[in-house]
Amino acid sequence: MTTFTPSTAAEVLSTVAWAAAEDSPLEILGHGSKRGIGRPQQSEHTLDLSKLTGVTLYEPAELVLSAKAGTPLAEIESLLAENGQQLAFEPLDYGPLLGGEPGKGTIGGVLAANLCGPRRLKAGAARDHILGISAVSGRGEAFKSGGRVVKNVTGYDLSKLMANSWGTLAVLTDVTFKVLPSAETEVTLAVRGLLDDRAAAAMALALGSSAEVSSAAHLPERIAARVAGGSLGSAAATLLRVEGFGPSVTYRIAALKALLANAGPLEEISGEASLSVWRDIRDCTPFADGLEKPVWRVSMAPSQGHQMLLALRMQAAVDAFYDWQGGLIWLRMEHGDPEADLLRGLVRQYGGGHATLVRAAPSHRAAVPVFEPQAPQLAALSARLKAEFDPKNILNPGRMTPAAGSATLGTATEGAAS
Amino acid sequence: MSGLLMPKPDDATMRRRDEIVADMRIIVPGEGVVDAANSMRAFESDGLTAYRQLPLVVVLPETVAQVSRVLKYCNDRSIRVVPRGSGTSLSGGALPLEDAVLLVMSRFNRILEIDFPNRTVVAQPGVTNLGITTAVEQEGFYYAPDPSSQIACSIGGNVAENSGGVHCLKYGLTANNVLGIEMVLMNGEVVRLGGGHLDAEGYDLLGVMTGSEGLLGVVTEVTVRILKKPETARALLIGFPTSEQGGQCVADIIGAGIIPGGMEMMDRPAIHAAEDFVHAGYPLDVEALLIVELDGPGVEVDHLIGLVEAIAYRNGSTTCRISQSEQERLSFWAGRKAAFPAVGRISPDYYCMDGTIPRKELPRVLHGMRELSEKYGLGVANVFHAGDGNLHPLILYDANVPGELDKAESFGADILRLCVKVGGVLTGEHGVGVEKRDLMPEMFNQIDLDQQMRVKCAFDPNHLLNPGKVFPQLRRCAELGRMHVHRGQLAFPDIPRF
Numbered sequence: 015m016t017t018f019t020p021s022t023a024a025e026v027l028s029t030v031a032w033a034a035a036e037d038s039p040l041e042i043l044g045h046g047s048k049r050g051i052g053r054p055q056q057s058e059h060t061l062d063l064s065k066l067t068g069v070t071l072y073e074p075a076e077l078v079l080s081a082k083a084g085t086p087l088a089e090i091e092s093l094l095a096e097n098g099q100q101l102a103f104e105p106l107d108y109g110p111l112l113g114g115e116p117g118k119g120t121i122g123g124v125l126a127a128n129l130c131g132p133r134r135l136k137a138g139a140a141r142d143h144i145l146g147i148s149a150v151s152g153r154g155e156a157f158k159s160g161g162r163v164v165k166n167v168t169g170y171d172l173s174k175l176m177a178n179s180w181g182t183l184a185v186l187t188d189v190t191f192k193v194l195p196s197a198e199t200e201v202t203l204a205v206r207g208l209l210d211d212r213a214a215a216a217m218a219l220a221l222g223s224s225a226e227v228s229s230a231a232h233l234p235e236r237i238a239a240r241v242a243g244g245s246l247g248s249a250a251a252t253l254l255r256v257e258g259f260g261p262s263v264t265y266r267i268a269a270l271k272a273l274l275a276n277a278g279p280l281e282e283i284s285g286e287a288s289l290s291v292w293r294d295i296r297d298c299t300p301f302a303d304g305l306e307k308p309v310w311r312v313s314m315a316p317s318q319g320h321q322m323l324l325a326l327r328m329q330a331a332v333d334a335f336y337d338w339q340g341g342l343i344w345l346r347m348e349h350g351d352p353e354a355d356l357l358r359g360l361v362r363q364y365g366g367g368h369a370t371l372v373r374a375a376p377s378h379r380a381a382v383p384v385f386e387p388q389a390p391q392l393a394a395l396s397a398r399l400k401a402e403f404d405p406k407n408i409l410n411p412g413r414m415t416p417a418a419g420s421a422t423l424g425t426a427t428e429g430a431a432s
Numbered sequence: 433m434s435g436l437l438m439p440k441p442d443d444a445t446m447r448r449r450d451e452i453v454a455d456m457r458i459i460v461p462g463e464g465v466v467d468a469a470n471s472m473r474a475f476e477s478d479g480l481t482a483y484r485q486l487p488l489v490v491v492l493p494e495t496v497a498q499v500s501r502v503l504k505y506c507n508d509r510s511i512r513v514v515p516r517g518s519g520t521s522l523s524g525g526a527l528p529l530e531d532a533v534l535l536v537m538s539r540f541n542r543i544l545e546i547d548f549p550n551r552t553v554v555a556q557p558g559v560t561n562l563g564i565t566t567a568v569e570q571e572g573f574y575y576a577p578d579p580s581s582q583i584a585c586s587i588g589g590n591v592a593e594n595s596g597g598v599h600c601l602k603y604g605l606t607a608n609n610v611l612g613i614e615m616v617l618m619n620g621e622v623v624r625l626g627g628g629h630l631d632a633e634g635y636d637l638l639g640v641m642t643g644s645e646g647l648l649g650v651v652t653e654v655t656v657r658i659l660k661k662p663e664t665a666r667a668l669l670i671g672f673p674t675s676e677q678g679g680q681c682v683a684d685i686i687g688a689g690i691i692p693g694g695m696e697m698m699d700r701p702a703i704h705a706a707e708d709f710v711h712a713g714y715p716l717d718v719e720a721l722l723i724v725e726l727d728g729p730g731v732e733v734d735h736l737i738g739l740v741e742a743i744a745y746r747n748g749s750t751t752c753r754i755s756q757s758e759q760e761r762l763s764f765w766a767g768r769k770a771a772f773p774a775v776g777r778i779s780p781d782y783y784c785m786d787g788t789i790p791r792k793e794l795p796r797v798l799h800g801m802r803e804l805s806e807k808y809g810l811g812v813a814n815v816f817h818a819g820d821g822n823l824h825p826l827i828l829y830d831a832n833v834p835g836e837l838d839k840a841e842s843f844g845a846d847i848l849r850l851c852v853k854v855g856g857v858l859t860g861e862h863g864v865g866v867e868k869r870d871l872m873p874e875m876f877n878q879i880d881l882d883q884q885m886r887v888k889c890a891f892d893p894n895h896l897l898n899p900g901k902v903f904p905q906l907r908r909c910a911e912l913g914r915m916h917v918h919r920g921q922l923a924f925p926d927i928p929r930f
Contacts, residue, residue, distance in 0.1 A: 019928045034915070065928070075683040076790050076821075098689060134630055141636055142608045153915055157883040158876070163788040164820040165605070165860035167594045167643045168868075168875055169902065170884045174607070174639025183635070195689030218549040224572070224660045226728065262732030269729075315628035317549045341550075341630050368633035386633040391621045395890060396635050402886035405915060414634070 017060040021067075023082075023148060023156065023187035029061055030185055030408075031154030039408045042181035044084055044120030048127055050112040052180055052384050052413040054376045061185060063122060070188065071162070074099055078145065078162050079193050083122030083186040090121055094193055102194040103139050104131030104292075110302035111309065112373055122186040128178035131296040132229035132255065134338050135221065141177035143192045149176065149184035152404025162190050175399075181410040183403040197228075197257035202283040202291060203270050205252040210234060210320040210336075213252040216277045217339045218317060220254050223273055225266040229255035230339040231295050237335045241294035245287060252278075255292060295337055301346045301373075308352040308374040309344065314367035316341035322364040329356060341367075354382045385414050436483060436866055438900045441531035445488065445511050452511065453489050456533070459501045464539070466490040475516065475534055479581070480524040480867055482783075482837060487514065487528035492536045496614070496622060496652045499535070503650065503897075504620025506533055512896050513618070515646040517557065517589030520581040522784060523865025525593065525645045525901060532899075535650060537588050543567045544653065551658050552611060552628055557588020557651045561595070564656060573658040576603035579861070580769070588651040594643030596861040598694040601819035602727075603659070605861075607642040614653035615641065618892040627655060640887060645863050646898040648891040662727035665693060666737055669764045670744045671718030671751040675699065678720030679794040681747040682818045685724065688743060690736055692819065693727035696768050699798065701813035702775070702826070706767035709774035714767050715751045722818065723764050771815045772826065779811065779828035783840045787851030788860035791821045800850045801825060808843040810836070822860035823851070849874055864902045872904050886912050 018029045018040075033040050041057035043049065045064055066084035073079075074097045081090060087105060094100050105124045109116045123129075125147070130139035137143075146160030159172035176186060205216055213232040220227050232252045233241065239248040256266045271280055283291060294300070301309050314322060316339035323334055323343060331348035347353055352371055361367050368386035371379065388396060393415070400407075445452070456465045466472055467489045477484040488511075493499045506513050512532035519526050528534045540556035543564070547553070548571055553564055561582040564575040578597035579585055585595065590606045591613060603609070612626030625641065626632035641648055672678040678697055685692065698706065698721045707714040714721055722744075726736045737754055744752050755761035767774070775782050789797050798814065805812045811828040825847055829840040848858050848868065852875050858868045872881060881903060888895070889909035899906060 021928075073790070073792070075687050076792060077686060078790075128631070128636070130631070138604070138608055139631055141639055142604065151883060155879050155883070157880045159880065159884075161788075161855070161857045161875075163790060163822075163856055163860070165596055165600065165788045165817065165822040166857045167861055167863055168858045169864065169872065169881075170648075170887050171594075171607070171639050171643055172884065172887070174636045174642075175887070177636045177639065178631075178633075179635055195686070195691065198689065222548060222551065222660060224663050224729070226660075258728075259732055259735055261735050262729055265729050265731045313629040313631055313633075315547075315550050315552070317547075318628075338630055366627050367629040370633070388634055389624070391617075392623050392625070392634070392637075395617070395621075395623060395637070398890040399635060399637075399887065402890045402913075403883070405913065 015058065017062050019062045019065045021065040023066070026061070026063070026066065026185055026187050027150050027154065027156045030150045030152065033059065033408050034152060034154040034406055037406055037408065039411045042185055042410050044123040045086070045118040047109045047114055047118040048112070048123060051108065051372055052379070053416065054380050055410065055413055057411065063120065063185070066187065069093060077164070077193050078190060080162065080188060080190040081121050082188055083120060085121045087119045087121055087124055088117050095196070098196055099193045100196040101143065101191060102133060102137040103129070103143050104133045104137070104296060105129035105140065106131050106296045106298070108372070111298045113304060121189055125176055125186060125189055126179060126181050132231060132292050132337050134342070135230065136228040139177070141174050144173045144177065144189065145192055146190040147173045147176055147186055148188040149186045151184045152406060152409045156187070160190070164192055180413050182400060182414050183409065185409065199260045199263045200255060200257040200284070200288050201263050201267050202288040203254045203256070203267055204246070204281040204283055205274055205277050206249045206279045206281060208232070208250055208252050208278050210323065212277070213250070214317055214320045214340045216252050216274055217254070219273060220270055221339050223269065225256060225270045225273070226258070227254045227270070228257050229292060232336040232340065234335060237300050237333070240300035242287060242290045246291065253291060255288070298344050300335060301333070301344060306375050307350060308347040308378060309372050310347070310357060310369050311372045312343040312345060312357070312361060312367065312369045314341055314343070314361060315365050318365040319343050322360050325360050325364070326357060352378050352382050358386065383415070438529060439906070441529070442510070442512070445531045449488060455505060456489060456491050456502065459505065460491055460493050460498050464492045464494060466492070475519070475536065476528060478516070478519040478521040478524060478526040480522055480527070480865065483524050483527050483866060485528045485530060487534035488531055490534045490536055492539050494539045496616065499616045499650055499652055500620040500622055502533065502535060503616055503618055507618050507620065507894070507896060510894060510896065512899055514898050515650045517586035517592065518560065518584050520585040520589065521593065521863060521865060522786070523859065523863040523867040525863050525865040527866055529900060537586065537650070540588070540652065547628070548573070550628060552655055553658055554653060554655045555587050557591070557654055558586050561585050561587055561590055564658070568658050572661050574661050575609070575656055575658050577606050577609055587654050587656065591642050591651050591654055592644065592646045593861070593863045596822070598696060598817060601695060601817070602691050602693050607639060609657050610638065610642060610654060611657055612655035613638060613641060613651050615649035615651050617649050618897045623649070645865060645902050647888055647902060648897070662693070664730045664733055665725055665727040665761060666733050667723055667725040667755045667761045667764045668737065668740055668744065669753045670722040670724065670749045671715040672720045672722070672747070672749055673718060675720040675798050676795045677748045678722050679791060681722060681744055681749065682791060684743045684747060685740055686819070688739060690739060692724050694723065694725040695819035696723045697721065697816040697818040698768060698771065699814040701811065702771050702815050705774040705778050705813055706771050709777055710766045710770045712763050712767035718750060723768055768815065775813050775826045775828065780830040780832065783827040783829060783844055785823070785825045785827065785844045785847055786859045786862035787848050787856055788820070788822045789851050789854050789856035791818065793854040793856070797823065797850055797854060801847060804843055804846050808839050810840060810843055821856065845871055866901055869902060870904045882907065882912055889913070
């Protein structure tokens with residue numbers, strides 16, 4: 015059991031090439047802040063990228079930042095903040111939910127896990143902001159894709175392909191992201207006391223208006239008390255975030271108040287209180303309880319979320335809240351069983367989407383597919399793709415799917431071509 | 433036609449043409465198979481009209497099952513297939529091959545679902561870009577990416593090319609506005625990626641498909657996000673004595689935290705051509721003209737107009753007009769939108785390029801272009817998506833003068849090399865196609881290109897779907913799959929390890 019800690023891209027290349035030659039699987043790590051997500055691994059060696067650090071290019075006027083993959087996200091976010099900029103996709107911090115420290119994680123991990131946050135509705139995820147990468151494939155070859163400009167259709171977008179690949183296709187060595195100005199002002203309008211279905215209707219109404227709502231979440235009764243240090247109180251809170259220049263925010267909040275005048279009691283939350291509400295929703299703080307109760311992250315069409323949850327509640331004890339206008343449901347299973355088949359069956363029944371078991375005991379993660387199982391033809395395509403990047407299945411083997419790559423060694427391209 | 437090398441036609445396929453046409457008529461009955469040369473003429477070229485080629489046969493399927501059967505039939509018999517949407521590609525992405533079935537998706541022209549609460553539209557791939565907006569605008573919604581061909585170009589083609597438009601600085605490209613697709617692989621398998629939910633599971637195959645130029649699969653359904661129309665939009669028309677000042681103004685606007693809905697720049701030749709053509713009232717004594725459009729609630733737009741105006745004056749603008757009415761805003765745009773035909777009036781032919789550069793390099797690139805213009809003896813006019821650094825140099829030439837097309841193409845290639853040299857890329861939104869195929873090594877080394885081709889191998893291992901596009905040299909997947917490993921060599925024995 016060896017841990018390699020390269021500090022240059024050339025050393026990463028050398029390590030992966032060696033591992034490929036030796037058929038020796040590697041666990042790819044940044045800070046390990048998301049290590050608990052995915053099937054438990056038993057790789058012989060560890061490739062630790064936390065020493066591969068440094069911002070290599072930051073040009074605020076060009077809205078672009080490049081960094082080595084192991085650069086701490088916190089360092090990048092504070093550098094951007096000094097210049098009034100941000101990663102607009104608001105990457106969540108899984109640390110507290112998974113029982114770790116807050117504020118950890120690397121920029122490479124941000125892309126590999128395709129992180130995002132409550133601004134997903136308006137600003138997308140890491141995949142929508144990545145401009146270019148350099149990486150080492152499981153073949154032990156260094157390749158690059160993309161560039162440092164926003165508009166670029168030169169060749170296949172392998173940068174996006176790294177998003178949500180969880181280190182199973184290639185080891186990132188450098189990433190270049192689009193960055194954006196931070197909003198000058200943010201104000202959150204809360205509608206209080208709504209049941210889930212009324213909340214879904216209110217959020218759809220707000221998002222369908224021209225008030226440019228950037229985030230919409232619904233915290234059912236009692237969950238509301240678990241964000242922002244309890245300052246919201248425990249009544250259900252349907253939260254609408256409006257960001258931008260001061261005069262515009264004032265105008266749009268007034269427009270939303272008029273639109274939702276009859277929806278329920280309204281409250282305005284601004285300043286640090288608003289920031290902390292959205293930070294806690296982003297990081298799933300209501301379930302960052304130090305427990306091992308399974309937590310799911312479910313993505314569906316927004317208007318379907320609460321219907322699926324209602325059906326689920328008939329058959330299982332769950333605690334839940336919604337982000338993304340209801341399209342992202344965080345679920346905690348109260349009796350310790352993930353109930354994967356039940357949940358995934360209901361997601362399919364209510365229009366489709368996917369469910370990821372982001373927190374569970376290792377035994378559950380070994381027994382239950384952590385990531386949503388794909389239809390056979392799509393799963394086969396994904397496995398062929400994995401084999402084209404990592405034919406010997408040495409990069410985080412088994413983390414996403416039990417068999418990915420393992421049965422296709424050396425046969426994917428050759429066999430298909432014959 | 434200049435010397436473009438395409439894959440050698442397969443003799444066996446050419447010999448079996450009658451049989452293939454007959455089989456296609458069985459799979460796609462009715463009017464869906466076109467094989468007469470005079471009828472196929474309409475399909476011999478796309479928006480890159482310098483290249484023309486009649487296909488083996490044109491097939492226009494109407495159902496996903498037909499697409500699947502056509503592809504499987506061709507895959508089983510090693511027959512090449514070129515997919516085509518509306519044929520507006522400016523890079524030759526839909527250029528037919530002599531021995532290939534041209535699979536035209538224009539009969540997939542229906543909107544399947546409009547979902548206002550979730551703000552999504554499900555459309556067949558042949559629906560035009562503008563057709564999506566038309567279907568939802570009565571409720572005040574629109575589809576944001578707006579390539580200049582939006583009246584004609586199809587949403588399936590937009591996915592294939594990852595199309596942009598003037599609004600993509602603020603609202604993103606096609607890749608940022610598509611939630612899901614259904615596609616058919618070359619072997620006939622039907623695969624769905626994403627859907628009505630915001631993020632897809634597993635590898636981001638949707639991200640790879642978007643901009644893959646019809647080489648990976650044939651899109652048969654698209655789910656897009658729609659947005660509420662901004663309450664209002666106003667524009668500023670700002671003239672500068674130098675392009676440096678114009679470029680600095682753009683940097684300062686963004687530096688002030690403002691992301692305009694649109695930000696376009698034109699150089700002197702483009703300004704003059706446009707003004708002569710549409711009489712938009714553009715100033716003729718400036719080197720750079722900037723159109724900045726701000727959209728949103730009226731109070732926000734008014735606030736930002738004030739900020740941008742101040743930034744413009746600080747950067748030495750000599751004219752700055754602010755639109756006072758919707759009519760005036762449209763007049764500011766009239767010249768820019770007519771820039772291509774306007775240039776068409778002053779030159780028998782023009783060749784439209786599409787590089788992207790880091791914005792700060794604009795003066796250097798414009799200077800380099802002037803030098804190249806003198807070297808080649810051909811004029812050039814520039815329009816520029818200033819916010820995101822996407823340049824559209826229009827090279828002026830006369831195709832009737834022997835050798836001028838070749839000269840224009842060499843000039844264009846030199847411009848793109850310059851873009852790459854200053855940290856930019858070969859194509860911002862028009863695609864590689866056949867046009868920039870042979871320039872790919874300017875940006876990528878062989879390992880980079882091989883890894884891209886391996887992605888192709890996972891989708892289409894026999895290189896049957898749209899071959900001859902994007903990649904300068906095709907390598908067999910079997911060869912690409914081989915690994916050359918040397919055991920036990922760790923080149924950096926001193927890497928810290930624990």
